[in-house]
Amino acid sequence: MIRHILTRLMWSLFDLLVIVTIAFALTYLLPGxxxxxIAGPHASVADVLRIRRQLGxxxxxxxxxxxxxxxLVHLNLGISIEFGTPVxxxxxxxxxxxxxxxxxxxxxxxILGLPLGVMSAIRREGVLDKMSSVASMAAIxxxxxxxxxxxxxxxxxxxxxxxxGGYGTxxxxxxFLPGLTLGIGGAAYYQQLIRSRVLDVxxxxxxxxxxxxxxxxxxxxxxxxxxxxxxxxxxQIGMDAxxxxxxxxxxxxxxxxxxIGLQAWTAIKALDVPLVIGTVLFGAFWIVVAxxxxxxxxxxxxxxxxxR
Amino acid sequence: xxxxxxxxxxxxxxxxxxxPRRRRAYITLGVSAxxxxxxxxxxxxxxxxxxxxxxxLFPNGLTPSGNPLGSTAEFPLGTDQFGRDELSRLLxxxxxxxxxxxxxxxxxxxxxxxxxxxxxxxxxxIDTVISRFVNILMSFPLTLFAVAIVLIVSPSVTNLIVIxxxxxxxxxxxxxxxxxxxxxxxxxxxxxxxxxxxxWRLMVRHLxxxxxxxxxxxxxxxxxxxxxxxxxxxxxxxxxxxxxxxWGLMIAQSQNYYGVDPGLxxxxxxxxxxxxxxxxxxGESYRALKRRA
Numbered sequence: 001m002i003r004h005i006l007t008r009l010m011w012s013l014f015d016l017l018v019i020v021t022i023a024f025a026l027t028y029l030l031p032g033x034x035x036x037x038i039a040g041p042h043a044s045v046a047d048v049l050r051i052r053r054q055l056g057x058x059x060x061x062x063x064x065x066x067x068x069x070x071x072l073v074h075l076n077l078g079i080s081i082e083f084g085t086p087v088x089x090x091x092x093x094x095x096x097x098x099x100x101x102x103x104x105x106x107x108x109x110x111i112l113g114l115p116l117g118v119m120s121a122i123r124r125e126g127v128l129d130k131m132s133s134v135a136s137m138a139a140i141x142x143x144x145x146x147x148x149x150x151x152x153x154x155x156x157x158x159x160x161x162x163x164x165g166g167y168g169t170x171x172x173x174x175x176f177l178p179g180l181t182l183g184i185g186g187a188a189y190y191q192q193l194i195r196s197r198v199l200d201v202x203x204x205x206x207x208x209x210x211x212x213x214x215x216x217x218x219x220x221x222x223x224x225x226x227x228x229x230x231x232x233x234x235x236q237i238g239m240d241a242x243x244x245x246x247x248x249x250x251x252x253x254x255x256x257x258x259x260i261g262l263q264a265w266t267a268i269k270a271l272d273v274p275l276v277i278g279t280v281l282f283g284a285f286w287i288v289v290a291x292x293x294x295x296x297x298x299x300x301x302x303x304x305x306x307x308r
Numbered sequence: 309x310x311x312x313x314x315x316x317x318x319x320x321x322x323x324x325x326x327x328p329r330r331r332r333a334y335i336t337l338g339v340s341a342x343x344x345x346x347x348x349x350x351x352x353x354x355x356x357x358x359x360x361x362x363x364x365l366f367p368n369g370l371t372p373s374g375n376p377l378g379s380t381a382e383f384p385l386g387t388d389q390f391g392r393d394e395l396s397r398l399l400x401x402x403x404x405x406x407x408x409x410x411x412x413x414x415x416x417x418x419x420x421x422x423x424x425x426x427x428x429x430x431x432x433x434i435d436t437v438i439s440r441f442v443n444i445l446m447s448f449p450l451t452l453f454a455v456a457i458v459l460i461v462s463p464s465v466t467n468l469i470v471i472x473x474x475x476x477x478x479x480x481x482x483x484x485x486x487x488x489x490x491x492x493x494x495x496x497x498x499x500x501x502x503x504x505x506x507x508w509r510l511m512v513r514h515l516x517x518x519x520x521x522x523x524x525x526x527x528x529x530x531x532x533x534x535x536x537x538x539x540x541x542x543x544x545x546x547x548x549x550x551x552x553x554x555w556g557l558m559i560a561q562s563q564n565y566y567g568v569d570p571g572l573x574x575x576x577x578x579x580x581x582x583x584x585x586x587x588x589x590x591g592e593s594y595r596a597l598k599r600r601a
Contacts, residue, residue, distance in 0.1 A: 011440075018444050026460055141584035143536050145543045146559060146577040153566045153573065249451050250540050264452060265544060268459055280456050283449035291447065 005296045012292040019284045023277050024068050028061070077281065078274035082267065087278035091260050097167060098259030101182060101252065102244045104175045106237060108183025113190025114233075118221070120191065121198035129195075136188030148181040148254035165255040178255040182248070186240060193236065197229045238294035329596075336593035343586045351402040358396035359384075362553045366391045376562075376569050388558070388572055389565050398575055400553040402583060404542075408468050409534040415473035417527040420480025421519065425511050427481065428488025439485065442478040450475060451540060458546040468547060472534050480526050487519045521598045528591030532584045539580050555580050 043051075052058050059067070071078070077087040116136075120129035139147075155177065156162045162177050201207065202225065210224045211217075248261035256262065260279055267275035350357070360366075360383075369377060369391025376394075377387045385394040427438035454471055461467050491497065492515075500514050539556030541547030548554040550561065555576040562572035 015440070015444050015447060018440075019447060022444075026456065137585060137588070138581065141532070141536075141581045141588060143539050143543070143556065143559075143577070143580055145540060145556075146573075146580065149559065149563060149566065149573055150577065153570060157567060249455065250544065253544060261452075264455075268455060268544075268546065271459070273459070276452075276456050276459060280449065280452050283452055284447050287447045287449065291443075 008292055008295050012288050015288050016285065019288070020069065020072060020281065021065075023281050023284075024065055027273060027277055028064070077278040080267070080272055080275045080278075082270045082272040082275065087274050088282075090263065090275060091278060091282050094258060094260045094263050097257060098248050098252070098261060100171065100175060101178055101248060101257055101259055104179030105182030105186065105244060106240070108180050109186040109190050109237075109240075112183065112187035114194060116187075117191040117194025118198055118226075118229075121195045121202070122221070124199065132191055136191045139184050139188035142185070144181060144185060145250045145254050147184055148177070148251055151177050151181060152254070165257070167256075167258050175257075178251050178257050181254070182244065182251045190233070190236070193232065194229060197232050198225060201225050201228045234297075235294050238290045333593045333596040336589055337597065340586050340589040340593060343582075344590055347402060347583055347586065348406065350399055351406050354396075354399045354403060358393075358399045360393040360396045362392060362396040362400045363551050364392060366393070369393070376565060376572065378569065385575060386569060386571060388562055389568075394572065394575065397553040397558060398555075398579060401555040401558055401576060402579060404465060404548045404552060404554045405535050405538045405556070405580075406583075408465060408472065408538050409531045411469045412472040412476060412534045413527045413531040415469065416476040416530060417480050417523055419473065419477040420526075421484050421516060421523050423477070424481035424484025425488050425515050425519070428485040429492060429507070429511055429515060435485070438481065442481055445475060445478045448475075451537065451544075454537065454541060455544060455546050458541065463541075463546050463549060465548070468538065468541070472537060476530050476534065479530065480523060483522055483526055484519050487522055488515055491515055491518055521595075525591050525595040525598070528587060528594065532587040532591070535580070535584050535587065 049058075057064070075088055077091075079085065080087050080090055083090065116128075116132045120126070120132050123129055152164060156164045163174055165178075166174065168174050207220060207224055210220045215223070248259055249265055250261070251257065252259045252261035253265045260282065264276055264279040266272075267279070366383075366387065369383065369387040370389075371377060376389050376391070377383055379386050383393050383395065385398065388394055388397065423438050427435040454475065457471050458467065461471070497510070497514060500510050505514070538547055539554075539559075542554050542556035543560045545560065548557055550557060558576040559573055562569075566573045
């Protein structure tokens with residue numbers, strides 16, 4: 001078991017190294033001269049050269065790569081061109097809002113997806129099953145930004161139940177619509193996933209045994225079927241980290257939610273490459289960590305795999 | 309992940325249940341294929357069927373206060389905030405996303421099936437390298453990664469296709485590899501090896517035909533996902549550039565006018581949803597029909 005986790009850890013570190021190298025290559029491939037950008041259009045050639053030397057852009061590629069790695073190890077992701085502040089600080093300052101949004105997205109996924117998935121599996125081909133199948137088909141086909149705009153239009157603009165975006169107190173009120181927007185696609189996916197998992201588990205012999213020894217249908221479901229389903233669910237939530245890191249850019253932009261996604265989007269408009277690449281790296285880092293954690297706890301959740 | 313629990317055979321289903329399910333899949337396939345052809349036809353023949361030039365700013369296309377017009381005889385769906393004909397823009401607006409999603413899905417499938425088959429068949433270091441690379445690419449936050457690359461190489465249709473294909477082949481490759489791993493152990497592969505089949509021929513003639521159905525389904529579903537990704541990128545301003553009519557871009561540009569004319573948001577959004585649902589159902593019903601009973 002420990003050996004398994006250590007191997008995983010080594011591979012995760014290797015993945016991170018390659019990811020960082022790709023990020024470095026992207027930054028390096030960039031057209032245009034960062035020194036020129038910082039110096040401004042009217043700077044003299046001498047000034048540009050001086051800034052280039054200050055930034056270390058005159059060094060050979062491998063030296064720059066080495067410095068890049070060295071800086072990363074020391075948690076230095078570079079300086080934002082737009083703000084002149086350390087990129088990591090900018091990201092960490094905005095991260096709590098994004099984390100809150102992501103959590104609220106997961107909550108929505110579970111509130112909608114879990115009960116609907118289980119119920120449509122139990123009453124297969126029933127009215128609820130058919131309705132939620134159609135609903136999740138549609139939800140998966142809707143672009144997130146459109147869902148957000150429609151929710152804003154109906155619930156915030158017309159009915160005025162919710163604020164028209166932004167961030168404020170009570171936070172729950174402000175995070176309601178962005179969280180729902182972020183979670184609705186995932187909820188549809190969970191509905192389908194959980195439905196098919198429950199349908200897989202129900203015909204198994206141990207379920208028949210549980211029924212045969214006289215357990216109520218409710219107990220069979222909660223004590224015998226759900227643990228199996230939850231294993232799938234927890235791994236899936238872990239892997240959703242990537243989905244959320246990608247989704248937050250769009251959702252935060254629609255709602256003006258002040259997280260790392262909105263910041264990255266503003267940085268894109270300002271051609272602030274260090275901040276954009278920094279956010280990509282930050283997102284990739286979390287995804288690698290989430291994958292590692294999921295892989296590691298998988299064995300703990302499902303004893304049958306541990307035996308291997 | 310192999311488990312020690314033996315697989316429990318599914319209870320045989322009665323024919324009475326099986327037949328309607330297959331028939332239903334045929335109906336879904338027929339309906340979604342027809343709808344898909346219709347959508348493609350509208351996009352292809354948009355120049356001929358659109359009532360107006362989609363980029364023309366009509367002087368009479370705005371109210372005296374400068375707001376978009378509602379429905380009139382000349383502009384059936386009204387105009388957008390620049391006084392352009394909304395219907396014509398809608399008819400044209402599927403073209404970039406359809407082109408990008410079709411080509412990106414074809415390219416990603418070709419790369420995915422090739423590398424996935426190679427990884428599964430050869431195993432060893434080839435498998436390690438390819439699988440590792442797939443894992444790493446999957447670790448990038450998709451939208452953000454695409455956005456960052458587009459920022460660097462500038463958004464053009466060609467660049468978008470290449471970037472999206474370069475990300476999406478990983479999903480196909482992973483599926484194909486898993487299937488090839490089980491196929492490899494089967495007797496017809498040993499037979500082919502025994503008669504001296506070259507690895508290349510074995511992969512192309514024996515393995516790939518057997519994973520083709522999976523790849524077809526996967527590529528259709530990829531197309532649906534890419535369609536959504538493209539509209540998202542255009543919404544964020546790093547996809548198709550104005551004034552090109554594009555559904556995602558149309559929503560982004562009219563976002564501040566939903567109070568004046570909600571149709572400007574609703575029509576392009578519905579167009580995206582209907583297209584993506586059609587494509588998804590096309591893939592799903594094909595999969596349902598090909599699933600071994």
